[in-house]
Amino acid sequence: MSGVEETLNETVEVKEDNEFDGEVEDHPVDDYMADPTRYVFYRDRKDWADLEPVPQDDGPSPVVKIAYSEKFSDVYDYFRALLKNDERSERAFALTADAIELNAANYTVWHYRRVLLQALAKDLREEMRYITAIIEEQPKNYQVWHHRRMVVEWLNDPSEELEFIADILSQDAKNYHAWQHRQWVIQEYKLWESELEFVENLLEEDVRNNSAWNQRHFVISHTTGFSDAGVLDREIQYCLNQIRKAPHNESAWNYLKGMLQDRGLSTQPGLLEKVLELKETHCSPYLLAFLFDCYEDSLESSSQKENIDEEEQKISLKKALEICELLAQDKDTIRKEYWLFLGRSLKAKYGGGDGGTDALSEDPEASVPTSEPQELN
Amino acid sequence: SPPVQLKTNSSDVLCLDASRPWLCFWILHSLELLEQPIPAAVASEVCQFLAHCQSPTGGFAGGPGQHAHLAPTYAAVNALCIIGTEEAYNVIDREKLLDFLWSVKQPDGSFVMHVGGEVDVRSAYCAASVASLTNILTPKLFEDTTNWILSCQNWEGGLSGVPGLEAHGGYTFCGTAALVILGKEHMLDLKALLRWVVSRQMRFEGGFQGRCNKLVDGCYSFWQAGLLPLLHRALFKEGESELSRQRWMFEQQALQEYILLCCQNPTGGLLDKPGKSRDFYHTCYCLSGLSIAQHFGNMDLHHELILGKDDNRLAPTHPVYNICPERVAQALQHFHRLPAPEDPRSSKNDNGIF
Numbered sequence: 001m002s003g004v005e006e007t008l009n010e011t012v013e014v015k016e017d018n019e020f021d022g023e024v025e026d027h028p029v030d031d032y033m034a035d036p037t038r039y040v041f042y043r044d045r046k047d048w049a050d051l052e053p054v055p056q057d058d059g060p061s062p063v064v065k066i067a068y069s070e071k072f073s074d075v076y077d078y079f080r081a082l083l084k085n086d087e088r089s090e091r092a093f094a095l096t097a098d099a100i101e102l103n104a105a106n107y108t109v110w111h112y113r114r115v116l117l118q119a120l121a122k123d124l125r126e127e128m129r130y131i132t133a134i135i136e137e138q139p140k141n142y143q144v145w146h147h148r149r150m151v152v153e154w155l156n157d158p159s160e161e162l163e164f165i166a167d168i169l170s171q172d173a174k175n176y177h178a179w180q181h182r183q184w185v186i187q188e189y190k191l192w193e194s195e196l197e198f199v200e201n202l203l204e205e206d207v208r209n210n211s212a213w214n215q216r217h218f219v220i221s222h223t224t225g226f227s228d229a230g231v232l233d234r235e236i237q238y239c240l241n242q243i244r245k246a247p248h249n250e251s252a253w254n255y256l257k258g259m260l261q262d263r264g265l266s267t268q269p270g271l272l273e274k275v276l277e278l279k280e281t282h283c284s285p286y287l288l289a290f291l292f293d294c295y296e297d298s299l300e301s302s303s304q305k306e307n308i309d310e311e312e313q314k315i316s317l318k319k320a321l322e323i324c325e326l327l328a329q330d331k332d333t334i335r336k337e338y339w340l341f342l343g344r345s346l347k348a349k350y351g352g353g354d355g356g357t358d359a360l361s362e363d364p365e366a367s368v369p370t371s372e373p374q375e376l377n
Numbered sequence: 378s379p380p381v382q383l384k385t386n387s388s389d390v391l392c393l394d395a396s397r398p399w400l401c402f403w404i405l406h407s408l409e410l411l412e413q414p415i416p417a418a419v420a421s422e423v424c425q426f427l428a429h430c431q432s433p434t435g436g437f438a439g440g441p442g443q444h445a446h447l448a449p450t451y452a453a454v455n456a457l458c459i460i461g462t463e464e465a466y467n468v469i470d471r472e473k474l475l476d477f478l479w480s481v482k483q484p485d486g487s488f489v490m491h492v493g494g495e496v497d498v499r500s501a502y503c504a505a506s507v508a509s510l511t512n513i514l515t516p517k518l519f520e521d522t523t524n525w526i527l528s529c530q531n532w533e534g535g536l537s538g539v540p541g542l543e544a545h546g547g548y549t550f551c552g553t554a555a556l557v558i559l560g561k562e563h564m565l566d567l568k569a570l571l572r573w574v575v576s577r578q579m580r581f582e583g584g585f586q587g588r589c590n591k592l593v594d595g596c597y598s599f600w601q602a603g604l605l606p607l608l609h610r611a612l613f614k615e616g617e618s619e620l621s622r623q624r625w626m627f628e629q630q631a632l633q634e635y636i637l638l639c640c641q642n643p644t645g646g647l648l649d650k651p652g653k654s655r656d657f658y659h660t661c662y663c664l665s666g667l668s669i670a671q672h673f674g675n676m677d678l679h680h681e682l683i684l685g686k687d688d689n690r691l692a693p694t695h696p697v698y699n700i701c702p703e704r705v706a707q708a709l710q711h712f713h714r715l716p717a718p719e720d721p722r723s724s725k726n727d728n729g730i731f
Contacts, residue, residue, distance in 0.1 A: 057441045059429040061422040064400040066390050080442050106395045108443040111493045146495040174591065176538065176545065180497075183541045210589040214543040217532050250576070251590050258532030261569070334580040338571070338626045344619035 041071070042078040047091065053077035054084055072102050083112060088119040097130075104134065110143045114150055124155050132164060139168050145177040149184060158189040166198070173202060174211045183218060195219045207242050213251045217258065226259055232268075235259055240274060244282060253286035257293060265290075266298035285332040288323050292342070295320035299350050317350050395439030395446075398430055398453040403661035405459045409701050410664045410691045420460045427453045428468045434480070435473030445477050446491040451503035454510055458708040459700050466711050472718045475513045478504050486521025497538040498529050502551035505558040506698055510705070512712035514558075523561045526552045530565055533589065534573030544573055546587040546600040553607050554697045562611045571612075574604045575626055582639070583631030584650075585666075594649045595640040595659050598666020599699065602627055606669065606696035623680045624673055632670040633684035636663050668694045675702075 042048050055077055058065070068076075075098045082092045096113040099106060117127060131148045138144060152158055162185065168178045186195060196219050202212040224231045239256040242249065260268055272294050279287055295316045302313055324343035328336045393400060401423055408415060415423075429441040430453060436445030437453035457465040481489045481500065488500035501522050508514035529536040529552050535544025536552040553570070556562040577585045577597070585597035605625040613620055640647045640663045646655030647663035668691040673680040683690050695702045 054442075057429060059425050059441070061425065063419070063423050063426045064397050064404070066394055066397075068391070068394075072391060072394075083442070103392055103394050105392055106439070106443070107446060107491055107494060108395070108438070111444060111491075114493065142490075142495060149495075174588070176542070180539060180542055183539075187541075208590045210591070211543050214531070214533070218541050249590070254533055254589060258534075261532075332580070334578050334583070334628050334631060335575050336628070337621060337624050338575040341619055341621065341626055345617070348619055 039071070041074040042095070043074055048078065051078060051081045051085075051087075054080035056080070075099050075102055079109065079112075083108070088116055090120065092116055093120060093122065100134070104138050104141050105143060107143050110147055114147070117151075118154075124151055127151050128155070128160065132160075135164075135168065139172065139175055140177065142177065145181050149181060152185070158185045158191065161185040162191060162194075162198075169202070173206060173209050176211075179211050179215065182215075186219075187222070192219060192223050196223075203242070207246050208249050208251055210251045210254075213255050217255065232259070236268065236271065240278070243278065243287075247278075247282035248284045248286070250286050253284075253290055257290060261293075264297050264301055265294045266301055285327060288327055288331055292320055292323040292327070295323070296346065299346070303350065313350065317346065320346055395443060396449060396452075397440045398427060398437055398449040398456060399439075400657055401427065401456040402452040402459075403657040405456050406694075406700060407657070407661050407664050409459055409704070410668055410694060412692050415460065420462060421464060423456060423460060424462070424464050424468050427457060431468065431470060431473075432477070433473075435470060435475070435477030444491055446494070447481065447488065447500045447503035448490060450474070450477070451506055454507040455698065455700050458510060458698075458704050461704050461707050466708070469511055471511050471513050471712075471715070474507065474511060475518075475718050478508060478513070478518060482518065484521075486519075486523070486525035488522075498526060498536060498548045498552045498555070499538070501526055502555040505555040509558045510698065510708050510712065512709075512715060513718055515717070519559055523556065523559055523564065526556055527561075527564055530570065534566065534569030534571075535577075536570075543588055546574075546577060546585065546597045546604075549574065550600040550603055553604055557607055557611070557697050562607070563615055565611075567608060567611055567615065570604070571608050571626065574601055574608070577601045578627050578631070579635075582635055582650075583628065584635035584639070585632070592650070593635070595636060595647060595666070596649065596662035598632055598636055598640075599662040599669065602632055602666050602669050603696050603699070610675075622674075622678060624682075625669070627670075629670040629673075629682050630684055633667060633682075633689075636667045636670070637685060637689070664691060665694050665699055667691055669696065 043053060053074075056073075075095065078095060079099050081087075082095065093113065093116045096109055096116065099109040100113070103109075116122070117124070128148075128151055131144060131151060135141075135144045135148060152161060162182070165178050165182045165185070168175055169182075172178070186192060196216070199212050199216045199219060202209055203216070206212070220226060220231065220235065226232055226235070236256065236259070239252050239259075242252045243256075246252070257265065260271075266272065272291075275287060275291060275294070279291070298316050299313060299320065302308060302316070321343050324339045324346070328339035328343070332339065390400070405415065405423070427437065430437045430439070430443075430449065432438050432443075432445035434445065436447070437450040438445050439449045454469065457468055478488075480492055481494075481504070483489060483496065487496045487498075488504050489496050490500050490503075501519075505514070505519065505522075508518060525540075526536070528540040529538070529548065531537050531540075531542075531544050533544040535546075536549040537544055538548045549570070553562060553565065556565060576589070577587075578601070579586055579593045582593040584593040584595060585601035586593050587597050587600070602625070605627050609620060609625060636647070639651050640649070640659070642648055642655040646657075647660045648655045649659055653659075671681055671683055671689075671691060672693040673682070681690070692701050694700065695705045698705050
């Protein structure tokens, strides 16, 4: 998953230095300079003694209380102190890394870290290394990707991005944040050149990767466009080839339709015939839906012509309604309500004098709205 | 005795330390769907806590002392509207909230989630939701937002987080619901959107996927199925004559089966899919989706379809705000009695000078 749910629903894999907590009291606090690998609470660090930690003010009767670890409270008590004083120092910068490690979704900490990066004129190349590591560990977090984007912008250097993102995608080929970052980089720095090849490779690995199909659409629409007849032919061929290899791949069918819907599905010469051929050996609910769309489009475009061929319209309508019925009752029953609606809609729009088929009417409805619950056992 | 989950949480939610108003909303909304009353003392404590999450510069943050962010702002306002007392409504500093919304508004019509933060379509929904509920919505505030949201509808028919990306259930819900609030949903290609969303219901599982060719997840029971009531109303307003008067255009029974049979933790709470652990987010959105699947219609026309026992029945939820419709009405009534705040940015004299 990525997207909306991520910011709300990150499952906890927070690393805690639990093994150190018991030992802290046994050693003099200066020792953390001697052995920097042993964790010392900020409250015990001499070089932080000047700062008064600020406990979290949840109010008198907090709700949704979180059971913070000692380490968490300590770090954030000091973070709040820094924030309160707007302290812009190296030690503040170092603390933000601890705060981020404890909760990488704390966007206030990230914002502060960016303020410090600029105020202290920190080495942004080093920050790139840092953010690279964090993203590798937590690739489904909004804040880390936004931070990387800021650093890339400040450096004005996208040179590592495509390779980095490719690496993240090699671990999860549909990571929404990764694709978002990739599209931003490509668009901002005009790095279109090798992207279609990149997409094709991904589709070779998994022809059902809808993110890759989307990227294909993204690249083509921003470069050659889909108006070029050569491009359109190539893309249609590509789709049909992928469909032959994997007939039940919804992405390929959606792409075919998505490419053609603005200019009209029925305007593509020979396409309907090819799809009707495929129907014999590579049928799927998606193929049938595509056929329906072709017939609907031909009804739409023929109804706008000066000389409407009524016979042809009647045939197209009949075929379209047959497909709706087939999908609703047999081939795509999960979408029955939808296909029935489409059938009724089409009939209402183009049905004209013809009585039409009764089979498409839905189950008898009460003429008076009912509010009685209907139990399903 | 009513559960007091709100008061303590396990350490598993450290990663939600910047999302505490969300925890309030997920839990309160789940309780209201289950028709479990919120004890007055608890309600008051939630109000006081959310007041501590409110930023001095306006809007709500993920926790006390943090910066304001549109997501916890949305959650906090919703939670307060669920509570629905004067105390709750009075927590919200409307003038400051408007300041906050202006502070995250971008010239191209989009909103960043927080100052110095990222843009995506969630922000438009969060902004539109809180602005409309609290009566601080001005046309100027959402100037160009409509067009920006529309540019998120892609070749698949659904909406992406930002223009160019893959269509995704969460973002599609946010963009569509925002447009409904702004009265502009008719500007979408409704037919293409309808085809996309109905295609997201899984024919075997019965639940919904977030994106084409991905796996089912209980939370999409709301984000995806919740689009159908919105589209039903939008199509109706556009003069569509063939809409059902009893059913949404998705398989309501199959969704209820998925949620009830596959998404429940036997010790309580709901989840993504079998094998996943429960959490408050999934509990909220699985229940919200179950409510959508059980209730067709609105105040005038209501048809219920309850799978299993009568007491599986949940309260209805409002498909735009995802709190109960009575709470929406009550909040609108309360805040519309108050004057819309002074908004100097929204007024120009005739010469176009501020």
